[in-house]
Amino acid sequence: MPKTSPLNRRQWFKSSAAALAGLAIAPRLPAASEPAAKPTGPVRLALNENPFGPSAAAVAAMRERAADVCRYPMADGRDLVALLADKEGVKPDQIVLGAGSGEILEACGQLLGGPGGEVVCAKPTYGQLTAAMARRGSTLVEVPLNERKEHDLAAMAAAVTAKTQCVYVCNPNNPTGTVVDAGQLREFVRAAAATAPVVVDEAYLECSDDFAGRTLAGLVAEGHDVIVLRTFSKIHALAGQRIGYGIASPGMAAKLGPYVIGGPNLLALVGARANLEDVAYIDRTRREIKAGRNALIAVLNELGCDYAVPHGNFVFFHSGVPIADFRPRMLAEGVHVGRPFPPFLDWCRISIGTPGEMAAAHAALRVVLG
Numbered sequence: 511m512p513k514t515s516p517l518n519r520r521q522w523f524k525s526s527a528a529a530l531a532g533l534a535i536a537p538r539l540p541a542a543s544e545p546a547a548k549p550t551g552p553v554r555l556a557l558n559e560n561p562f563g564p565s566a567a568a569v570a571a572m573r574e575r576a577a578d579v580c581r582y583p584m585a586d587g588r589d590l591v592a593l594l595a596d597k598e599g600v601k602p603d604q605i606v607l608g609a610g611s612g613e614i615l616e617a618c619g620q621l622l623g624g625p626g627g628e629v630v631c632a633k634p635t636y637g638q639l640t641a642a643m644a645r646r647g648s649t650l651v652e653v654p655l656n657e658r659k660e661h662d663l664a665a666m667a668a669a670v671t672a673k674t675q676c677v678y679v680c681n682p683n684n685p686t687g688t689v690v691d692a693g694q695l696r697e698f699v700r701a702a703a704a705t706a707p708v709v710v711d712e713a714y715l716e717c718s719d720d721f722a723g724r725t726l727a728g729l730v731a732e733g734h735d736v737i738v739l740r741t742f743s744k745i746h747a748l749a750g751q752r753i754g755y756g757i758a759s760p761g762m763a764a765k766l767g768p769y770v771i772g773g774p775n776l777l778a779l780v781g782a783r784a785n786l787e788d789v790a791y792i793d794r795t796r797r798e799i800k801a802g803r804n805a806l807i808a809v810l811n812e813l814g815c816d817y818a819v820p821h822g823n824f825v826f827f828h829s830g831v832p833i834a835d836f837r838p839r840m841l842a843e844g845v846h847v848g849r850p851f852p853p854f855l856d857w858c859r860i861s862i863g864t865p866g867e868m869a870a871a872h873a874a875l876r877v878v879l880g
Contacts, residue, residue, distance in 0.1 A: 553870045555861040556846040558684070558714075558824050560747035562798055562864070564781055565791035568748070571784035572777045583776035590783050594755055597786070598727050603760045609772040611713055611741035611754030615639040617769035618676070618709055618737060618756075623648040627675035630702075632661045634851045636684040639676070639709060648675055654853075659686040659818035659826065663698040670705050677702045680711040681726075682718060685851045685859040687820035689715075692724045699726060703735040707762070710738045713754075714822035716745040716792070717799050730757050737762060742778075744823055745795055746785045751778035799823045802862035809872045813879050824848075824861045829879065832856050836878065843874035 563569075587607060595602040608614040619642020623629070629643045633652035640650050651669050656662040661679060670677060679699065682689045690698075699708050710726045718724060729736045741754035753774035758766065774782070785791065806825050810817050817827035829836045833850045836858055840847050848859030860871060 551844075552841065553845045553863060553867045555863050555867060555871055556848050556859075557749075558744065558822070558859075558861045559749050560744055560795065560799070560823060561867065562747060562795050564747045565785050565788040567788045567791070568746075568781040568785040572781045575776060575780045579776050581776070583774075583779050586776060586779040586783075587774070590779050593783060593786060598757050599731050600727075600757055601760065604730065604758055604763050606756040606758065606763050606766050606770060607774055608754050608756070608770050609752040609774055609778075610743055610749075611711070611739040611756070612638050613752075613770055613772055614737075614739055614754060614756040614766070615709070615711070616642050617766045618707075619643045619646060620769045621765055622676045622707060624675065626673070628671070628673045629676045629678060630666055630669045630674055631678040632666070632680070632683060634685060634854065635661075635678070636680045636711060636713075639678050639711070643676065649673075655683075655686065655688075658688060659683075660688040661690050661695075663690060663694055667698055667701065670702050672705075674702075674706040676706055677708045678711070679708065680713070681724070682714045682821040684714065684822070685824070685848060685854075686818040686826045687714070687822045687824055687859075688818050689718060689724060689821045692720075695724075696726065696729065699729060699736060700734055703729070707735045707737060710736060712738055713741045714744055716740075717796060717823045718821040719800070727757050730759065733759070735759070735762070737766075742782045742785065745792060745799075746782065747795070748778065748781055748785065751775070751781055753778040753782050799862050802865075802868050805868060806860065806862070806871070809875055813875060815879065824859050826851075826854075826857055826859045829856055829858045831879070833858055839878045840874050843870075843877050845871050845874040 591602050591605045591607065594605050606614060615638040619639050623643030623646030625647035628649045628651045629640055630651045631640050633654055644650055653662055653665045653669055661683060681695065699710065702708050712725060715721050715724055726736060727738045730738055738757040743749035756766065803820050803825060810827050815827045817825055833855055837847055
C-alpha cells in the first residue's frame with residue numbers, strides 16, 4: 511500500500527487565506543490589444559505563467575464561494591469530474607483530479623517506478639515524472655531531441671524494451687515548446703502502449719492552434735494504456751490555485767487514486783469549472799498568447815536568433831550566450847528568464863507576459879543581444 515501523509519491543517523489554512531487575499535486584490539490584467547503599461551518592478555517571465563488571469567466569471571465564482579471554505583468540497587469535486595468526463599468523452603471514473611497536473615505526475619511516478627525498470631523520455635523535457643520514478647529506483651533512458659528540438663520518435667521507439675516501465679511524452683515539449691506531428695505521435699503512442707504505460711503531458715496543448723487535432727485523449731477512450739494529463743495552470747491561468755487532472759482507463763485511474771494525497775481545494779474546483787465553461791475567454795486568451803509569441807519571434811528575427819517553433823506560452827531561443835551569464839544580464843535589465851536546460855546551455859526560455867511585460871523583455875533583449 512502507498513504511504514500517505516496527514517493533511518497539515520495549518521498549512522492548508524495559510525494557503526487558503528493567501529488565496530482569498532489574492533482574490534480580493536487581483537486586478538484585471540490587460541489584453542494584448544490594450545496600451546502596454548510599463549512594469550513597476552522586475553518582469554517575471556521564467557515560470558510559464560499566464561498573466562492574463564482567469565476569466566471574470568471564474569474570479570466572480572470564487573469570490574461568491576469564499577465563505578464556504580469551512581466546508582469540504584466533495585460535491586464540487588464530483589461536479590467538476592462530471593463536467594471533465596463529458597468534455598473528454600470518457601466516464602467519470604476515468605478522471606483523476608490533483609493539485610495541479612504535477613501531483614498526477616508524482617502519482618504516476620510512485621505507481622509505475624521501481625528498481626530494475628526504465629522510463630523512456632526526451633532530453634530535455636519536463637522532469638517531474640522522471641524524477642519521481644528515479645526516486646523509486648527506475649533508470650532514466652533519455653533520448654536527445656532531433657534537430658528541430660522535437661521528440662525523436664524513432665529513437666524513442668528503439669529505446670522501448672521489456673524493461674520499460676513508462677514512456678513519457680510532453681507535447682508541446684517543455685522547455686522547447688515544440689509539438690510532434692499528430693499522426694506520427696498517435697502511431698508511436700499506440701505501439702509503445704502495447705509494452706508499457708505511456709504518459710502524455712498536454713499541459714500546454716490548449717495554448718496551441720490545433721488542440722482538437724493534436725490531443726491524444728481519444729486513445730484513452732479507445733482502450734490503449736495511455737494517461738493524458740491536463741492542467742488549469744496555463745491557458746486557464748489558475749496556477750496559484752493548483753488544479754489539474756489525468757485521463758486514464760478505469761483500472762489505471764483506480765490505481766493512481768491512492769497516490770494522490772492532496773487534491774484541489776474548494777476555490778480551485780469552483781474557479782476551474784467556471785473558467786472551463788467560459789469558452790470565449792479561452793479563445794481570447796489563446797489569441798493573446800499567440801500574439802505575444804509572434805511579437806517575441808519578430809524581435810528574435812531582428813536580432814538574428816535561432817528559435818524552436820513554439821506552440822506553448824513561451825519561446826525557446828538560442829541566445830549565443832551561456833545561460834549562466836545571460837540570466838543575470840537580463841535581470842539587470844529588469845527581466846527574469848528561464849533556468850538552464852542542459853544540454854542547451856546557451857539557449858533561453860522566455861514566457862509570454864502582458865503587453866507591458868513583453869515590451870520590457872523586447873527592450874532587454876535588444877540591450878543584451880543587440
